[in-house]
Amino acid sequence: MSNDEFPTDRPAVVTCGLPYANGDLHIGHLRGYIGADAFNRALQTLGQQSAYVCGSDMHGTPVAVNAEKEGVDPEDFALEWHHQYEETFPQFNVDFDNYGHTHDETNTELTQTIVRTLDEEGYIYEKKIQVAYDPDADQYLPDRYVEGTCPYCGEKARGDECDEGCQRHLEPGEVEEPTSTITGNPAEYRDRTHKFFEVSEFADYLTEFLDNLEGTSNARNQPRQWIEDGLQDWCITRDMDWGIDYPAEDGDTEDLVLYVWVDAPIEYIASTKQYSERVGTDEYDWEQVWKEDGDIVHIIGRDIIQHHTIFWPAMLDGAGYNAPRGVAATGFITINGKGLSTSRNRAIWAKEYLEEGFHPDLLRYYLTTTGGLQQDVDFSWDAFQEKVNGELVGTVGNFWYRSLLFAYRNYEGTPEADVSQEVQERIEGAIGEVRESVNEYSLRGVGQAATGLAQFGNEYIQRNEPWKLTDDEPDQAAQVIRDCVQIAKAVGVLLEPIAPDKAQLLWEQLGEAGSVADAHLEDALDAPPRNFDEPGELFEKIEDERVAELNEKLEERVAAASDDSESGAESDETADDTESETESDDTVAGESDTMTETSDLEPLLEDRIGFEEFQNLDIRVGRIEEADGIDGADDLARLEVDIGFEQRQVVAGIKQLHDLDELPGEKCILLANMEPAELFGVESNGMILAAGDEADLLTTHGDADIGEKVQ
Numbered sequence: 001m002s003n004d005e006f007p008t009d010r011p012a013v014v015t016c017g018l019p020y021a022n023g024d025l026h027i028g029h030l031r032g033y034i035g036a037d038a039f040n041r042a043l044q045t046l047g048q049q050s051a052y053v054c055g056s057d058m059h060g061t062p063v064a065v066n067a068e069k070e071g072v073d074p075e076d077f078a079l080e081w082h083h084q085y086e087e088t089f090p091q092f093n094v095d096f097d098n099y100g101h102t103h104d105e106t107n108t109e110l111t112q113t114i115v116r117t118l119d120e121e122g123y124i125y126e127k128k129i130q131v132a133y134d135p136d137a138d139q140y141l142p143d144r145y146v147e148g149t150c151p152y153c154g155e156k157a158r159g160d161e162c163d164e165g166c167q168r169h170l171e172p173g174e175v176e177e178p179t180s181t182i183t184g185n186p187a188e189y190r191d192r193t194h195k196f197f198e199v200s201e202f203a204d205y206l207t208e209f210l211d212n213l214e215g216t217s218n219a220r221n222q223p224r225q226w227i228e229d230g231l232q233d234w235c236i237t238r239d240m241d242w243g244i245d246y247p248a249e250d251g252d253t254e255d256l257v258l259y260v261w262v263d264a265p266i267e268y269i270a271s272t273k274q275y276s277e278r279v280g281t282d283e284y285d286w287e288q289v290w291k292e293d294g295d296i297v298h299i300i301g302r303d304i305i306q307h308h309t310i311f312w313p314a315m316l317d318g319a320g321y322n323a324p325r326g327v328a329a330t331g332f333i334t335i336n337g338k339g340l341s342t343s344r345n346r347a348i349w350a351k352e353y354l355e356e357g358f359h360p361d362l363l364r365y366y367l368t369t370t371g372g373l374q375q376d377v378d379f380s381w382d383a384f385q386e387k388v389n390g391e392l393v394g395t396v397g398n399f400w401y402r403s404l405l406f407a408y409r410n411y412e413g414t415p416e417a418d419v420s421q422e423v424q425e426r427i428e429g430a431i432g433e434v435r436e437s438v439n440e441y442s443l444r445g446v447g448q449a450a451t452g453l454a455q456f457g458n459e460y461i462q463r464n465e466p467w468k469l470t471d472d473e474p475d476q477a478a479q480v481i482r483d484c485v486q487i488a489k490a491v492g493v494l495l496e497p498i499a500p501d502k503a504q505l506l507w508e509q510l511g512e513a514g515s516v517a518d519a520h521l522e523d524a525l526d527a528p529p530r531n532f533d534e535p536g537e538l539f540e541k542i543e544d545e546r547v548a549e550l551n552e553k554l555e556e557r558v559a560a561a562s563d564d565s566e567s568g569a570e571s572d573e574t575a576d577d578t579e580s581e582t583e584s585d586d587t588v589a590g591e592s593d594t595m596t597e598t599s600d601l602e603p604l605l606e607d608r609i610g611f612e613e614f615q616n617l618d619i620r621v622g623r624i625e626e627a628d629g630i631d632g633a634d635d636l637a638r639l640e641v642d643i644g645f646e647q648r649q650v651v652a653g654i655k656q657l658h659d660l661d662e663l664p665g666e667k668c669i670l671l672a673n674m675e676p677a678e679l680f681g682v683e684s685n686g687m688i689l690a691a692g693d694e695a696d697l698l699t700t701h702g703d704a705d706i707g708e709k710v711q
């Protein structure tokens with residue numbers, strides 16, 4: 001059963017992952033908040049009733065550890081960040097209908113009610129488990145208070161997540177060779193009784209849920225694999241003071257709080273409830289959305305897929321709530337091709353961006369249209385400049401200004417004529433593209449529909465040369481300019497979800513009343529007002545000197561941060577790492593610093609090999625003929641590669657890193673005598689060569705034929 005297309009006649013809610021209230025926001029975070037905001041606005045242009053809600057995540061060890069480091073009470077610490085976020089989001093035109101926090105009364109009550117219901121329904125049981133304990137500090141070590149080795153992949157991991165390795169959620173007691181992050185001493189495991197949520201009971205339900213789930217494919221494929229591997233029940237309590245108390249009557253659990261990942265997503269409901277209570281249930285009914293038939297869409301970072309596609313829908317179903325309709329998981333942000341790292345100060349901070357005087361809509365446009373939602377997006381000031389100058393200044397701004405200025409000078413506004421058939425159809429086509437893109441959760445598609453229409457406008461005005469017609473063919477000139485004014489208005493309506501301020505300015509220049517945010521897509525076809533004033537330019541070019549200056553600042557900052565960490569004592573480095581990690585995983589863009597870090601090149605190998613050994617490698621020039629994803633494997637793609645003699649099927653870990661549709665026809669380099677292997681049931685017969693974390697595919701640049709040997 002598939003969903004009806006948007007717009008539906010039901011209320012929708014759009015959420016994004018809650019930011020942990022524990023540090024400054026940077027563009028890695030903003031990608032998610034801006035993306036979800038743009039998606040919500042785009043839904044509304046389709047005529048969908050929709051609310052956008054979120055809140056600060058106040059609990060858990062990410063907050064407690066940082067508060068402790070500063071020697072302050074976790075509530076005061078988190079509230080201070082919460083207030084700062086409340087101020088920052090509107091500065092990026094991120095327009096929440098409600099922004100609460102997980103420690104407020106609404107969320108506390110709702111969380112305890114939901115947990116009680118799950119208990120009454122028989123989904124919660126007690127079990128004795130081993131919990132890490134630091135005898136020197138005389139306290140238990142939940143989650144980020146303990147580090148050790150991942151039992152699944154052997155990488156270094158923190159207590160609740162294998163953040164540097166396989167990305168699995170780890171249960172208390174799972175991490176091997178536990179070390180206390182408080183004292184750095186080895187921790188011991190002690191017996192404790194904890195509460196467990198029976199996730200394993202929901203395997204069938206979740207399988208069906210995933211079959212109907214919309215959003216990005218990574219949010220379906222990863223959890224399918226986890227279900228196939230066998231679901232484990234989930235420990236939902238912790239030995240901590242800071243958090244929401246476990247709602248139990250028996251004495252045993254009085255000192256337990258709920259695991260942060262229980263109450264964090266419930267804030268989505270609590271925040272919707274607060275919004276509903278403020279505007280009245282006649283206008284927006286939170287219970288209809290969450291308990292009857294609303295459309296729930298979560299936009300999150302890809303490091304928190306498991307929480308949103310396994311634990312959360314199981315909790316919702318167990319407590320009698322609706323299932324989410326869509327989960328869209330965004331990729332990470334890299335800076336100048338390297339992993340964003342807060343500890344190395346390799347980041348663009350929200351505050352910094354604004355202080356540099358750039359308009360928020362420029363960043364909104366860059367972050368939403370540079371890659372698809374699930375792709376990693378690289379930010380550099382050079383690429384930012386190129387995109388702003390090329391697409392916003394050169395295409396959109398140029399078209400807006402030249403057509404409106406021509407209209408104003410010659411007609412004092414919109415010439416009296418009807419829009420031509422050609423232009424009417426072109427605008428209708430762009431509206432269709434937006435509608436389709438929203439239903440495919442493609443913000444890039446929304447942006448491209450708007451810029452594509454502006455591009456058409458530029459070509460249209462160029463092709464018809466109205467400046468040559470005004471004297472001899474006044475009707476024809478009026479027709480062309482009438483068309484252009486309509487295109488300008490349509491571009492504004494289409495661009496509003498992504499660049500709301502700029503669209504509003506255009507709207508006002510056209511003499512339109514009210515807010516462009518209230519316009520629906522079809523309004524793009526309504527005639528603009530007859531008269532308007534002289535227009536101004538809406539976008540400003542970013543000069544080369546400015547970019548050079550910004551690059552220099554960033555380089556100096558990163559260099560200073562790495563000097564600090566190199567000269568620092570070992571204990572400082574540990575603290576530094578913890579800080580960078582604690583800023584990560586709950587946030588929507590989920591900058592797990594350690595995961596994307598590519599700071600140093602791999603050292604050169606000392607051991608030399610003989611020519612003969614090299615000759616044993618049969619490396620060939622190939623051409624990719626087909627490329628498609630492998631079901632159930634999040635990162636793997638199946639390629640058919642022509643190597644002259646034959647076509648080879650090869651499995652490569654490039655699904656997330658390349659647009660597979662773009663690959664057929666590309667030349668590549670293939671290690672042809674690699675031993676065959678089977679991955680996810682697909683035979684791989686060779687290995688294509690690539691460099692770096694982004695899997696930059698090797699190729700040839702001259703006239704080497706397909707099948708020729710590399711030597």
Ligand SMILES: [Zn+2]
Binds near residue numbers: 153165
């Ligand atoms: Zn692991």
